[in-house]
Amino acid sequence: TCSAGDSQTVVIGLAADSGCGKSTFMRRLTSVFGGAAEPPKGGNPDSNTLISDMTTVICLDDYHSLDRTGRKEKGVTALDPRANDFDLMYEQVKAIKSGVAVDKPIYNHVTGLLDPPELIKPPKILVIEGLHPMFDERVRDLLDFSIYLDISNEVKFAWKIQRDMAERGHSLESIKASIEARKPDFDAYIDPQKKYADAVIEVLPTQLIPDDNEGKVLRVRLIMKEGVKHFSPVYLFDEGSTISWIPCGRKLTCSYPGIKFHYGPDTYFGNEVSILEMDGQFDRLDELIYVESHLSNISTKFYGEVTQQMLKHADFPGSNNGTGLFQTIVGLKIRDLYEQITSSKTAAPLEATKA
Ligand code: ADP
Ligand code: G6P
Structure with missing residues (x-):
């Protein structure tokens, strides 16, 4: 008798630059709901989605409209709205929220290409995490709650050094350069979302x-x-x-x-x-x-x-x-x-x- 109410998915938005602790946060969140989130079974091994009993976490990089080569050709970064398909993001989050499964694209972080889509069924709680969960007004209006992780430049730098230098062998100069290169688009498109959080x-x-x-x-x-x-x-x-x-x-x-x-x-x-x-x-x-x-x-x-x-x-x-x-x-x-x-x-x- 109350099936209509039961099927609605609660949608949470989590925004931050990459390397700013979103996945750590997601592990803490899914743990609160009792159960570790894992990649979907039997699907693409490069899937960015994490599924547990209660929550499904979608990475918004999957809505890149331009792949790595496309971005290079057009000279736009992944942070640029022109590299992202907000119409599709909106359609799919809206569908899931109203209880309809979708075929969501997969952005492959290894190859920089878009892989064949994966089926996402409506969970109890959908988390959309990434660079732009609050950028598009239509998507923003679908969020029941929104969070912005605001990591100051000094700290971002310290974390990047720890990870990219210690674990990935990058040089200090290249880390500095990559942060500097991202900064204009970060300031223009990512940072302003915090006022909506x-x-x-x-x-x-x-x-x-x-x-x-x-x-x-x-x-x-x-x-x-x-x-x-x-x-x-x-x-x-x-x-x-x-x-x-x-x-x-x-x-x-x-x-x-x-x-x-x-x-x-x-x-x-x-x-x-x-x-x-x-x-x-x-x-x-x-x-x-x-x-x-x-x-x-x-x-x-x-x-x-x-x-x-x-x-x-x-x-x-x-x-x-x-x-x-x-x-x-x-x-x-x-x-x-x-x-x-x-x-x-x-x-x-x-x-x-x-x-
Ligand atoms: P994201 O999912 O946003 O890319 P992660 O959660 O994978 O970020 O964190 C990226 C890296 O940043 C970690 O490997 C770690 O080195 C560092 N980091 C993240 N959160 C913290 C924290 N709270 N304190 C210290 N370092 C952190
Ligand atoms: C950001 C995005 C990723 C992207 C990366 C590098 O971190 O979240 O989707 O892959 O930038 O972008 P690039 O254009 O160098 O592949």
Whole structure:
């Protein structure tokens, strides 16, 4: 009797530049929903999609309209809207949202070509992650919640060096050059999407160490829009107050440079927001429970769930700092949002009979 309401997919958008922690975030998110996401079985081994019981994560690179050669010929980057097919993206996300399976293209990151499509069935939660989930107004309007990972240039550089130099053998100069080459299009097409995001995770160099340029200790800000349906911002101690908190002492071990939290109301691109900030890193992850117990509206199902999730994935990058903490909390908020949306749908027919 409530099948119509059940079939609707909740759609989440996650925007960030590549190499900025989207896949790590997705692993934390799918873990909150209980179950690791894996590539679809029996399909193209180069598929970028990840499927678990609850979630399907689509990489928006699959909507490249120009392949690598096409981009070279036309002189456009992958960040340029002209290299992406927003009409198809819109059609397919809309179809999935309304319960219809689609044949989604696959962009092969190895060959730089478009592979034959794969069938995507409507999941309970669809995450579209990539460079442009909030670029096209039609696609944006389909999103039930949107997140932007805002990694400052200093930190992006530090992460790229770590990965591309250590793991892929690139030179420092070539890493610098590739970041510089992307920057104009990044500034023009990717960065402006953050004003539409319901939550932004901003990652900056620490302020606890004067003139730090190592990018190891991070200052992370969770910017949460007020008035978003099914989403109530997290707060520290007292909702709406402005609070600075140094939890180091008898209950929390902190080595240099320590940990500092900040919380308060603010504005972001003209919107009212709440901002929760953590600068520094945890020495002992199990002591995170002390911090967790002072946060409210974190949408946990039991006491200590944030700490449990963080301990479970202690090996993921960012687990000892605000990136891991805030990604985990946003994951819990998305679970809450999903449960609210689905329960309001099943409740709707009842209300209708009342009227
Ligand atoms: P994306 O999916 O956006 O390309 P990944 O999640 O694969 O990004 O992360 C890319 C690299 O960036 C990782 O291999 C790691 O080196 C670094 N990284 C990502 N998130 C963090 C973090 N929170 N702290 C430190 N390094 C990180
Ligand atoms: C970005 C995009 C990828 C693209 C890469 C390099 O990271 O997300 O889809 O493959 O840029 O682009 P290129 O044009 O050099 O293949």
